[in-house]
Amino acid sequence: MEGHSTYQPKSKVAQWFESRLPIVGLVHSSAIAYPVPKNLNYFWTFGAILSFMLVVQIVSGVVLAMHYVAYAPVSFARVEHIMRDVDYGWLIRYIHANGASMFFIAVYIHIFRGLYYGSYKAPREVLWILGVIIYLLMMATAFMGYVLPWGQMSFWGATVITNLFSAIPVVGEVIVQWLWGGYSVGDPTLNRFFALHYLLPFMIAGVVGLHIWALHHVGQNNPDGIDVKSVSKDTVPFTPYATLKDVFATCVFLLFFCWFIFYIPNYLGHSDNYIPANPMSTPAHIVPEWYFLPFYAILRSIPDKLGGVLAMFAAIAVLAFLPWLDTSKVRSARYRPMYRIFFWIFAVVAVGLGYLGSQPSEGIYVIVSRIFTVYYFVHFLIILPLLGFVEKPKPLPASIADAVLARHAKGGATVVAGAAAPETK
Amino acid sequence: MTIRSILFGAAAAALLFAAPASAAEGGHDDRPARLSWSFAGPFGMYDTAQLQRGFKVFKEVCSSCHSANFFYFRNLVQPGGPRFSEAQAKQIAAEYQITDGPNDSGDMFQRPGRLSDHWPAPFPNDQAARASNGGALPPDMSVLAKARSYHVGFPGFVTDAFIQYQEHGVDYIHALLTGYAEPPEGVHVQSGLHYNKYFPGNQIAMPAPLSDGQVEYTDGTPQTVDQYATDVSAFLMWMAEPHLDARKRIGFQVVIFLIVLSGLLYFTKKKVWSKVPH
Numbered sequence: 001m002e003g004h005s006t007y008q009p010k011s012k013v014a015q016w017f018e019s020r021l022p023i024v025g026l027v028h029s030s031a032i033a034y035p036v037p038k039n040l041n042y043f044w045t046f047g048a049i050l051s052f053m054l055v056v057q058i059v060s061g062v063v064l065a066m067h068y069v070a071y072a073p074v075s076f077a078r079v080e081h082i083m084r085d086v087d088y089g090w091l092i093r094y095i096h097a098n099g100a101s102m103f104f105i106a107v108y109i110h111i112f113r114g115l116y117y118g119s120y121k122a123p124r125e126v127l128w129i130l131g132v133i134i135y136l137l138m139m140a141t142a143f144m145g146y147v148l149p150w151g152q153m154s155f156w157g158a159t160v161i162t163n164l165f166s167a168i169p170v171v172g173e174v175i176v177q178w179l180w181g182g183y184s185v186g187d188p189t190l191n192r193f194f195a196l197h198y199l200l201p202f203m204i205a206g207v208v209g210l211h212i213w214a215l216h217h218v219g220q221n222n223p224d225g226i227d228v229k230s231v232s233k234d235t236v237p238f239t240p241y242a243t244l245k246d247v248f249a250t251c252v253f254l255l256f257f258c259w260f261i262f263y264i265p266n267y268l269g270h271s272d273n274y275i276p277a278n279p280m281s282t283p284a285h286i287v288p289e290w291y292f293l294p295f296y297a298i299l300r301s302i303p304d305k306l307g308g309v310l311a312m313f314a315a316i317a318v319l320a321f322l323p324w325l326d327t328s329k330v331r332s333a334r335y336r337p338m339y340r341i342f343f344w345i346f347a348v349v350a351v352g353l354g355y356l357g358s359q360p361s362e363g364i365y366v367i368v369s370r371i372f373t374v375y376y377f378v379h380f381l382i383i384l385p386l387l388g389f390v391e392k393p394k395p396l397p398a399s400i401a402d403a404v405l406a407r408h409a410k411g412g413a414t415v416v417a418g419a420a421a422p423e424t425k
Numbered sequence: 426m427t428i429r430s431i432l433f434g435a436a437a438a439a440l441l442f443a444a445p446a447s448a449a450e451g452g453h454d455d456r457p458a459r460l461s462w463s464f465a466g467p468f469g470m471y472d473t474a475q476l477q478r479g480f481k482v483f484k485e486v487c488s489s490c491h492s493a494n495f496f497y498f499r500n501l502v503q504p505g506g507p508r509f510s511e512a513q514a515k516q517i518a519a520e521y522q523i524t525d526g527p528n529d530s531g532d533m534f535q536r537p538g539r540l541s542d543h544w545p546a547p548f549p550n551d552q553a554a555r556a557s558n559g560g561a562l563p564p565d566m567s568v569l570a571k572a573r574s575y576h577v578g579f580p581g582f583v584t585d586a587f588i589q590y591q592e593h594g595v596d597y598i599h600a601l602l603t604g605y606a607e608p609p610e611g612v613h614v615q616s617g618l619h620y621n622k623y624f625p626g627n628q629i630a631m632p633a634p635l636s637d638g639q640v641e642y643t644d645g646t647p648q649t650v651d652q653y654a655t656d657v658s659a660f661l662m663w664m665a666e667p668h669l670d671a672r673k674r675i676g677f678q679v680v681i682f683l684i685v686l687s688g689l690l691y692f693t694k695k696k697v698w699s700k701v702p703h
Contacts, residue, residue: 038701038702039703077494081495084495084667091675094672123689163429163703236701236703240697241697241698244694244697244698245694245698248687248691248693248694251683251686251690252687254683255680255683255684258679258680258683259680262673262679262680263467264588264589265672266571267586271573271574273592274568274572274665357577371672404702404703
């Protein structure tokens, strides 16, 4: 955010203000002059899309909160009141409910982009860890938000997930009762989840600020995974280049979002959540929202309750250690022929775990879940550390400008060898 | 990210999903037929005449056991619904006696229904409903068409997102209403329950509610169980999603706007980047 500004206030008033609070210069340096690698592809627009989605969720959420009441006997009816009687209430609620899913689709693309191009490697470790924290906060927010309509899946999802904490030895039971505010999921649980659901998005916004700060301090990674050598040759100013590309990509993403809001608004939800919460009747299958399914599959694949809970949290925590688990000096999978294969195997395993999480825990599903769970951890804890020693990376281009020129010369294919001397950083 | 690696990933995913999905299909209940509803698809709208017929079935048959607490008489008048005139809706409401009060002397009293009243429940509470229905609770019908579904499985659940299939609930309700049959050989139906091809577990407390000629249609529509089931399912869909017409109409406008805006943005972006190799 610092250092790139060429901002010079022209008017006397602007100069007076800038010398007291240099906020216009800050915006100028981080959103206008900030140098962006010129070889970024459309996978780099998801940061902007995610920022946009955070604003969408907060704005639609604040409006919903004006009409919603967190009180167990009436919450289900209040949500229906929003759907039926509030002007455009159906639109705001469908935006918010599907927006959560869009947020996760975008964040998963964003994370897998980071995995593919090695965006977590030095000097971006703190940037990456802040991202993992945002992801955790998003999961907590989404989980509590799903409880608020107080349907059957809200109630039973909350029961299953909060019960996980009872696996903690000695203090587990006490912690669960403390979370519930009683001896089961009930009105106190709903009320505190609403309070936290309103609070956490602003914590996300705060960590997003840090995430962007760290990003602008170290500069963006890029598809070739090499450092910027010359700002004038390798980069373009954020505005208009990145701004326009981000706005265009966000607009296309909005089209995708609209498909869900207007035409299949209940596709990603569960029909049981249109049945009011009933503590006396358990649904046939309790399924979490789709974005939790890979972790749900890991949880269920371990035959021991505490082991399952630990494995589930470890599956997320392991991401934070990724910068040190991956021993390769080369960032981008473009120049890592073996990692590229393992990346796609991992992607298939992650999606496969999601599918398995949606299926009943029986027969072949259990066996495949266990194999995939083991592979998930093997990928991070064994394959990635070894690959850095075993793999022979392809030669890196000398600079981003060289990589771009070489790609243009070859007509758009992936650069195999740089024109200049190979560089292994 | 080459095309080849994407294809590889897709092929691997397809192989992975195909095996367990086909394994799970064996021994499944009959799947509801997918009817062609007027409100399906991107330009779908409710059929007003169908909603009026469905309302008649609901009023004369369903509502004698099922409540619909989020459904108000005023909804009968609103755009995108059965479009009764205000006078007709007021007349329908006035056929019912609503408990109101307390009045100035502290007593509850009965008065004819108004547009601002919700549909009167047939039983004062769940216990009374169970007591009159052999221990089973007839579910509230307000959002029933969205609260019911059936298992689709892979790859159907993926293709449904592309063809905009959202009618799981109505198709299920139609199938259920027409799914009463004699139990197959060797299936013992518990006393008080009835065999139904589509109900999970095949044994349902509700006896077959519809019979041919039971409700009088004045517009020449055939008075068959299948027609009643179709009409009342459509009506229940409207009751569960009363703003569907507006949703699809506004959605089309928004999508057209966004397509044009995306196009303009794309060419602007292209122009700006045209001088920079990237």
